[in-house]
Amino acid sequence: MPERTSYDVVIVGGGHNGLVAAAYLARAGRSVLVLERLDRTGGAAVSTRAFTGVDARLSRYSYLVSLLPPKIVRDLGLRFAVRKRTVSSYTPAVRDGRPTGLLVGGGEARTRESFAQLTGSDREYAAWEDFYGTTRRLAQRVFPTLTEPLPTRTALRTRVDDDAAWHALFERPLGEAIEAAFHDDLVRGVVLTDGLIGTFATAHDPALRQNRCFLYHVIGGGTGDWDVPLGGMGALTDALADAARRAGAELVTGCPVTALATDGRTAEVTTEGRGTIGARHVLVNAAPRELARLLGEPAPPPAEGAQLKVNMLLTRLPRLRDPRTDPREAFSGTFHVAEGYAELETAHREAAAGRLPAAPPSEIYCHSLTDPSILDPDLVRRGYHTLTLFGLHTPARLFTTDHDTTRDRLLAATLAQLDAHLAEPLADCLARDADGRPCVEARTPLDLDRELGLPGGNIFHRELAFPYADDADALTSAAARWGVATDHANVLLCGAGALRGGGVSGIPGHNAAMAVLEEG
Numbered sequence: 001m002p003e004r005t006s007y008d009v010v011i012v013g014g015g016h017n018g019l020v021a022a023a024y025l026a027r028a029g030r031s032v033l034v035l036e037r038l039d040r041t042g043g044a045a046v047s048t049r050a051f052t053g054v055d056a057r058l059s060r061y062s063y064l065v066s067l068l069p070p071k072i073v074r075d076l077g078l079r080f081a082v083r084k085r086t087v088s089s090y091t092p093a094v095r096d097g098r099p100t101g102l103l104v105g106g107g108e109a110r111t112r113e114s115f116a117q118l119t120g121s122d123r124e125y126a127a128w129e130d131f132y133g134t135t136r137r138l139a140q141r142v143f144p145t146l147t148e149p150l151p152t153r154t155a156l157r158t159r160v161d162d163d164a165a166w167h168a169l170f171e172r173p174l175g176e177a178i179e180a181a182f183h184d185d186l187v188r189g190v191v192l193t194d195g196l197i198g199t200f201a202t203a204h205d206p207a208l209r210q211n212r213c214f215l216y217h218v219i220g221g222g223t224g225d226w227d228v229p230l231g232g233m234g235a236l237t238d239a240l241a242d243a244a245r246r247a248g249a250e251l252v253t254g255c256p257v258t259a260l261a262t263d264g265r266t267a268e269v270t271t272e273g274r275g276t277i278g279a280r281h282v283l284v285n286a287a288p289r290e291l292a293r294l295l296g297e298p299a300p301p302p303a304e305g306a307q308l309k310v311n312m313l314l315t316r317l318p319r320l321r322d323p324r325t326d327p328r329e330a331f332s333g334t335f336h337v338a339e340g341y342a343e344l345e346t347a348h349r350e351a352a353a354g355r356l357p358a359a360p361p362s363e364i365y366c367h368s369l370t371d372p373s374i375l376d377p378d379l380v381r382r383g384y385h386t387l388t389l390f391g392l393h394t395p396a397r398l399f400t401t402d403h404d405t406t407r408d409r410l411l412a413a414t415l416a417q418l419d420a421h422l423a424e425p426l427a428d429c430l431a432r433d434a435d436g437r438p439c440v441e442a443r444t445p446l447d448l449d450r451e452l453g454l455p456g457g458n459i460f461h462r463e464l465a466f467p468y469a470d471d472a473d474a475l476t477s478a479a480a481r482w483g484v485a486t487d488h489a490n491v492l493l494c495g496a497g498a499l500r501g502g503g504v505s506g507i508p509g510h511n512a513a514m515a516v517l518e519e520g
C-alpha cells in the first residue's frame with residue numbers, strides 16, 4: 001500500500017522511463033510514488049526465465065541499448081554497464097550459386113575484404129564509410145540535444161550544420177539517399193533495416209516514417225552503436241528501481257490505475273483496490289492511448305506495431321552454409337535474414353495487401369556470446385546460447401483473425417528463411433525445457449498489446465516524431481519546452497509516446513523530471 005494519500009508526483013507505470021523520472025525527482029526532494037499494474041517493475045525492459053526449468057535469463061522484449069545517455073547513468077549513480085559488440089552485422093547471401101555473406105566488423109581490413117568479396121570491388125565499402133561517416137557526425141550533433149530543452153526545427157538544422165545531410169534524412173524519403181549511395185541490393189537492404197525496426201513503411205514512404213525510425217537508430221550515444229546490457233535488460237531496470245528507492249521514491253507493484261482526474265493544478269489518481277491518491281503532478285509512463293482511457297477522453301489515432309519477437313535457447317550455435325564465416329562471429333552481431341532491398345519491399349507489399357510475407361525478413365542476435373552471465377555456468381560450459389529474433393513487416397492487422405495459427409505460420413516461415421542459410425536445421429540445435437518442449441517463444445504485436453499495453457503492439461507507443469518543435473510552436477510551458485506536454489498542465493508524458501521517446505533511453509523520464517523541476 002502507498003504510505004501516504006498525497007504526493008508531489010505520482011508516476012503511472014514502472015517501466016524504465018518512469019523509474020528514471022522517479023529517481024531524478026526523489027533525488028531533488030520531491031515525494032514520489034510509482035504505481036505499476038504488473039507484479040514487477042521494468043515494463044518492456046526486463047529479464048525473464050522464459051523456459052520452464054531452464055536457468056537462462058532472456059531479455060524478453062527489449063534487448064539492446066543505444067539511446068541511453070551516459071549522463072543518466074552518471075547522474076543516478078546506476079550500477080549498470082554495457083559491452084560493445086566486436087561485430088556489427090553479418091548478412092548471408094548466395095552469389096553465383098555459392099553461399100557467401102557480408103561481415104561488418106572485426107576491424108577495417110576485415111570489413112573491407114568482406115565488401116570486396118561480396119560485391120567485386122571497393123566501391124560499396126567506400127560508400128559505406130562515407131554514408132556512416134555522415135550519420136556519425138549527425139549523431140554527435142543531435143544526440144546531446146535529446147536531454148536538453150526541445151530545439152526548434154531551425155535551431156536543430158543550424159546545429160547539424162550540414163545541409164546535404166539534413167535534406168537527405170529530414171526532408172526526403174530515406175530510399176533516395178540509400179539508392180544514391182549504394183548499388184548493391186544486399187548492402188542497400190542492410191542500411192534500410194534501421195528505418196524499419198517496429199515501423200511499417202517502405203524506403204520511399206512520403207510520410208518519412210522510415211526516416212524518423214532510422215534517425216533514432218543511428219544517433220544513439222553520439223555514435224549509433226548498439227550495445228549489450230550486462231546481465232540482461234533487467235539489470236538496467238533493477239538498477240533504476242534501486243536508484244529510485246535509494247532516493248526515497250515509493251514503488252508499488254500489482255496496483256493498476258483505473259482513472260485520472262485533474263483541474264490543471266492538482267490531480268487524483270484512482271487505483272484498483274488501493275483507493276484514490278492526490279498529486280500535484282502526474283507523470284504517465286504509458287502510451288497516449290492509455291492516458292486517454294484514464295482521463296475518459298477520446299482515444300488518439302491508432303498506432304500499429306509491425307514486428308515479431310522470438311526468444312530461443314540453443315544447445316549449440318548452428319553451422320553456416322558460408323564456409324568462411326564462424327557462427328560465433330556471425331551471430332555476435334546483427335544477423336540479417338531476407339533483408340535485401342528488394343526483399344524488404346516485397347515483404348511490405350505482401351503485408352500491406354493483408355498477407356503474411358512469403359519470405360519474412362528478420363534480424364537475429366546472440367546475447368550470450370557477448371555476455372554469458374545471463375546463463376547458468378553449467379549451460380555455458382555445455383555450449384548453450386540464446387538467440388533473439390526480431391521480425392519486420394508483420395503489422396498487427398495480420399493477426400486479428402485466428403491469431404495463434406497466424407503466429408505459428410509466421411514463426412515457421414521466418415525460421416525457414418534462416419534455415420536456408422544454415423548447414424543444419426535450427427530445430428536440431430534448440431534446447432528443450434523441463435517438460436520436453438523446444439525452447440522457443442514468439443510474441444506478435446497483439447501479444448505485446450495484451451501483455452504490455454503497447455497500442456497495436458507499437459514499441460514506440462505512437463508514430464515517432466523528429467526531435468524538434470516546429471518553428472511556429474508556442475513553447476510557453478516547461479512541459480512543452482521539454483517535449484512532454486499533454487492537454488493538461490500538470491499531467492505529463494514520461495514514456496515512449498513523448499517527443500524524443502522510443503527505445504530504451506530513459507530520455508522521456510529525464511525530460512519529464514526536468515519539466516517538473518523547472519516549474520519549481
